[in-house]
Amino acid sequence: MPILSLQNISKKYGPVQALSQVSFDVPPGSVFGILGPNGSGKTTLLSIVTDVLSADEGSFTLFDQHPSAKQRRNIGTLLETPNFYHYLSAYRNLQVVAGIKQKSEKDIPRVLELAGLTARQHSAFKTYSLGMKQRLAIASALLGDPDVLILDEPSNGLDPVGISEVRILVKQLAQAGKTIIMASHLLDEVEKVCTHVAILRKGKLLLSGPVNAVITRDDFLEVGSADNKALKAVIEKHPAFVQLSATPEGLLQVIFKEAVDPAGLNNWCSQQGIWLSHLQVRRKSLETAFLELTNN
Amino acid sequence: MLQIIKIEWLKVKTYRTFxxxxxxxxVIIPASNLLVQDITSRIPKQVQTLLGTSAYDFPLVWQSVANVNSYTSAIFALLLLTLVTxxxxxxxxxxxxxxxxxxxxFVYSKLFWVLALSVTAFVVSVLTALFFGFFYGTSAFNMEGFYYLGYYxxxxxxxxxxALLTGILVKRAGLAIVLYLGYVMIFEQLLVVTLKRFWGSVGGLLPLQTADELLPFPLIGKMLxxxxxxxxxxxxxxxLGYIAVALWLIFRRLLKADI
Known part of the structure; x- marks a missing residue:
């Protein structure tokens, strides 16, 4: 049973087609990243799922049922910006959230502690820094320990320590079996935590599925020698050679059509009279793969 | 509904502006009546005899209080506009x-305030009328004319x-307050005067004017x-028709539109 299943969701803002026929399923227990450049429709999609916007076409189910307020009460959501009553303290704001979610107020101290806000829990929201506001929004999403979380750019406004803490938190939640739907343009973040992705560009779904199936990221070898010109000529003669490019650091990145043993390559080069000064197996970064995908 | 009221209470419990x-x-309800009572008590004895009764005597007190309070109900609207925007x-x-x-x-949570503030205004008005009737009046208690407080x-x-409709449509506090007060205090009055001059009584059928027509001041009404x-x-x-239309528009807007 998918946690969320989208069928042909479309949405227009005036002449702008924000989403066009988007369909995909979020399996239970996955950390599902929704990726895309700014303006690709990530927040619009999550706003439709949370009933802030209505889709022009298409439908979706939550927990295999027609979506309703009752299901939203069991999903922890952080959408776009932290929205709280400015004049209320963090604690009182969470009391309002607990009331709406029909969850016990006894859980408030736990989530405030998780977000590192215990010491400032009785200060008014308007006195909070941007990072603290974001932390409160994360605390609010965690209230009642929901099995499903929707996090839209959860690291927004956080300092490096905060970003790392959120990443660890997401990993811990995933390990605890929670399903996490996370929109982000920070690919590093997604690469480190997501099991599945959906990639959007200009409102269209490019691909979706498990990370490694969606984004093929072939291994490649990075090599260097005293004479890179000669090395290039030698490498191009290798039977498994596909493609070669130079890095700004003066190294060569080589893609082979099959996995090549580094020791074998080193041996092969030496037989051709080239001694390698650098040899490293590397993997294409998600960022490179993503840019290739979204630019096509 | 109790759950909604509890949550609304949490929102305002420590909100000083509210x-x-x-x-x-x-406070303005008894205060403005005190002012009017003071003015009407200065009407010369001969005129009072001519009028037959004082504005704060039972049963006229119900109508007097209802009429005076109808001028200050915009303060409750400002409070609601603040909460909504x-x-x-x-x-x-x-x-x-x-x-x-x-x-x-969400609509119910705001309609709760519409009802709660209306009931508050009504209850304070009843207490004010009772106080003025007993304290300043010279006639015995009489419920005749109590329905004027119902109109109020x-x-x-x-x-x-x-006010709720304005808040939902305009969304921004400052603009909503200016538009609302502008309509209530000036624009509708201008329309009423113009319509009455050229088309007669139909001018009395504009939204807030309907209530004004139902709530004339007792003594002056006699003299005009x-x-x-x-x-x-x-x-x-x-x-009642205007209330129904406003409610329909409020629901339609909040249930259908993107928020």
Missing amino acids: WILLGLAV NEFTFKTHRQNVIDGWDRKE FLQVLLSLCL PGVQQYDNMVYLIAL
Whole structure:
């Protein structure tokens, strides 16, 4: 049973087609990243799922049922910006959230502690820094320990320590079996935590599925020698050679059509009279793969 | 519904602006009547004898208090506008829905305030009328004319429904308050005067004017030359009709539109 299943969701803002026929399923227990450049429709999609916007076409189910307020009460959501009553303290704001979610107020101290806000829990929201506001929004999403979380750019406004803490938190939640739907343009973040992705560009779904199936990221070898010109000529003669490019650091990145043993390559080069000064197996970064995908 | 009221209470419990505006709206009811009572008590003895009764004698006190209070009900509307536009400013209307309120429940939460403030205005007015009737009046207690306070309750209800509609459509606090007060205090009055001059009594059928027509000041009403008017029932139906239309627009907007 998918946690969320989208069928042909479309949405227009005036002449702008924000989403066009988007369909995909979020399996239970996955950390599902929704990726895309700014303006690709990530927040619009999550706003439709949370009933802030209505889709022009298409439908979706939550927990295999027609979506309703009752299901939203069991999903922890952080959408776009932290929205709280400015004049209320963090604690009182969470009391309002607990009331709406029909969850016990006894859980408030736990989530405030998780977000590192215990010491400032009785200060008014308007006195909070941007990072603290974001932390409160994360605390609010965690209230009642929901099995499903929707996090839209959860690291927004956080300092490096905060970003790392959120990443660890997401990993811990995933390990605890929670399903996490996370929109982000920070690919590093997604690469480190997501099991599945959906990639959007200009409102269209490019691909979706498990990370490694969606984004093929072939291994490649990075090599260097005293004479890179000669090395290039030698490498191009290798039977498994596909493609070669130079890095700004003066190294060569080589893609082979099959996995090549580094020791074998080193041996092969030496037989051709080239001694390698650098040899490293590397993997294409998600960022490179993503840019290739979204630019096509 | 109890759950919704509990949550609304959490939102205002420590909100100082709310309590200051509410205090002002409540205190102004007896205060403005005290002022009017003071003015009417200075009417020369001969004129009072001619009028037959004083404005704060039972049973006229019900009508007098209802009429005087109808001029200050905009303060309750300002309070409601503040509560409603806060939700849009802080985007908490979205968050309430995201967190698990049905959009209908959000509308109910604001309609709760419409009703709660109307009831508060009504109860304070009843207490004020009783106090003035017993303290300043010279006649025995009499419930005749109590229905004027019922008209006043409906006037506050309509004022608050229009304020809620304005808040939902305009969303920004400053603009909503200016537009609302501009309409209530100037624009509708201008329309009423113009319509009455050229088309007669139909001018009395504009939204808030319906309540004004139902709530004339007792003594002055007697002194003015007869003004052509519809039957009270016509104004009452029109007033209820405006409340129904405002509610329909409020629901339609919040249930259908993107928030």
